[in-house]
Amino acid sequence: MSDFDIIIIGGGIAGASLGAEVAAERRTLIVEAEDQCGVHSTGRSAAFYLESYGGAAVADLTIASGPFLDCPPPDFSERGFLFRRGGLSVSDGPWPEVPDGVPARRIERGELETMVPGLRLRWTRALFEPGCADIDVAGLHAAFLGQFQRAGGSVATGSRLERAAWSDGAWSVSLADGSNLRAAMLVDAAGAWGDEVAVRCGVAPLGLEPKRRTMVQLRVGRSGLKALPLVNDSGGTFYFKGEGDRTLWLSPHDEIPSPPGDVAPEEIDIAVAVARFEAVVDWPVEHVERSWAGLRTFAPDRLPVYGFDPAMPQFFWCVGQGGFGIQTSPAAARLAASLLLDRPADPMVAHIDPDAFSPVRFRR
Numbered sequence: 001m002s003d004f005d006i007i008i009i010g011g012g013i014a015g016a017s018l019g020a021e022v023a024a025e026r027r028t029l030i031v032e033a034e035d036q037c038g039v040h041s042t043g044r045s046a047a048f049y050l051e052s053y054g055g056a057a058v059a060d061l062t063i064a065s066g067p068f069l070d071c072p073p074p075d076f077s078e079r080g081f082l083f084r085r086g087g088l089s090v091s092d093g094p095w096p097e098v099p100d101g102v103p104a105r106r107i108e109r110g111e112l113e114t115m116v117p118g119l120r121l122r123w124t125r126a127l128f129e130p131g132c133a134d135i136d137v138a139g140l141h142a143a144f145l146g147q148f149q150r151a152g153g154s155v156a157t158g159s160r161l162e163r164a165a166w167s168d169g170a171w172s173v174s175l176a177d178g179s180n181l182r183a184a185m186l187v188d189a190a191g192a193w194g195d196e197v198a199v200r201c202g203v204a205p206l207g208l209e210p211k212r213r214t215m216v217q218l219r220v221g222r223s224g225l226k227a228l229p230l231v232n233d234s235g236g237t238f239y240f241k242g243e244g245d246r247t248l249w250l251s252p253h254d255e256i257p258s259p260p261g262d263v264a265p266e267e268i269d270i271a272v273a274v275a276r277f278e279a280v281v282d283w284p285v286e287h288v289e290r291s292w293a294g295l296r297t298f299a300p301d302r303l304p305v306y307g308f309d310p311a312m313p314q315f316f317w318c319v320g321q322g323g324f325g326i327q328t329s330p331a332a333a334r335l336a337a338s339l340l341l342d343r344p345a346d347p348m349v350a351h352i353d354p355d356a357f358s359p360v361r362f363r364r
């Protein structure tokens with residue numbers, strides 16, 4: 001007899017959202033290595049929702065998640081998690097493009113100047129996405145964990161999976177504190193540690209690549225920033241969004257391969273961010289208020305991975321959420337839950353082909 005039907009490794013947004021979907025039907029435990037859930041990638045994001053981000057297959061998951069994030073069921077949350085600000089993809093070359101189905105309109109230089117006063121002349125055109133929004137990431141993550149626990153799920157923090165072995169029809173799981181548990185199924189939702197956890201369970205890695213991204217909170221000599229759209233470069237060298245009246249969050253769009261861990265920003269990346277920002281707008285930079293970094297973890301084709309490993313059928317992958325794991329979490333969790341529990345596709349994701357996200361694509 002197993003202690004649990006499902007043990008989910010990792011209590012970030014991936015583990016919490018999938019747990020929330022399955023806990024009512026299976027005895028489920030989330031094991032989280034840290035003393036609290038959400039301190040790694042989930043707690044370090046730029047917290048925006050941008051439908052065009054990540055290409056067509058990711059856009060399907062994002063768009064499917066939008067209504068839930070905007071207006072969740074009342075038993076999940078009394079308020080929505082999205083705060084619209086719109087997003088501008090600015091270009092100094094050709095018109096930016098978005099995947100089919102993403103609402104967007106072209107903006108010429110004249111209108112662009114009124115939307116982003118002080119934008120340097122080099123930026124001649126932009127695509128505006130009205131659906132772009134800030135996400136209340138902490139609120140969303142807490143709501144997923146709340147639903148998980150109300151449905152009967154348990155969370156064990158400070159519980160690092162050390163290793164697991166499949167024997168006598170169940171997983172035998174050893175935690176770092178020396179305790180042992182048995183479970184019928186394991187879910188790998190360990191973010192940057194996804195491959196490391198798989199290897200500890202005797203499963204071949206997928207080739208996941210954690211990449212460091214830097215965020216900088218800047219104070220500038222300009223007010224009214226909170227009302228402005230998110231501004232990103234269609235060439236992928238920066239993005240920023242107003243955070244307070246005179247502060248903004250800025251990223252140099254860096255992707256520096258890094259081993260899994262508690263990453264910190266490097267001075268050089270902060271300097272690059274500020275230099276790129278100064279080439280975009282004429283707003284005087286006053287000072288860097290704070291900076292942080294986190295890992296965005298990608299599968300080799302930069303699509304997420306949801307499904308049972310073909311060589312170890314009771315090992316389920318829920319990894320590779322890259323830079324879109326928050327905005328895709330409601331739909332991704334529904335899709336993953338239907339695969340995990342072998343139940344019909346949820347209406348939220350019935351139009352999305354789960355094969356695009358299957359780990360089988362890396363095992364051929």
Ligand SMILES: Cc1cc2nc3c(=O)[nH]c(=O)nc-3n(C[C@H](O)[C@H](O)[C@H](O)COP(=O)(O)OP(=O)(O)OC[C@H]3O[C@@H](n4cnc5c(N)ncnc54)[C@H](O)[C@@H]3O)c2cc1C
Nearest residue numbers: 010012013014033040041042046048161191294325326327
């Ligand atoms: C700077 C930055 C900006 C981003 N901006 C956005 C954005 O604007 N919008 C968006 O949608 N996404 C964004 N993302 C991406 C998003 O944050 C991630 O896709 C998402 O948080 C991944 O969630 P996760 O649960 O897979 O990983 P994590 O939150 O890292 O959770 C994995 C957990 O697994 C635990 N773990 C690891 N090994 C073990 C073990 N052996 N035993 C037990 N537990 C273990 C870890 O402690 C960790 O808590 C951004 C990411 C970064 C870094």
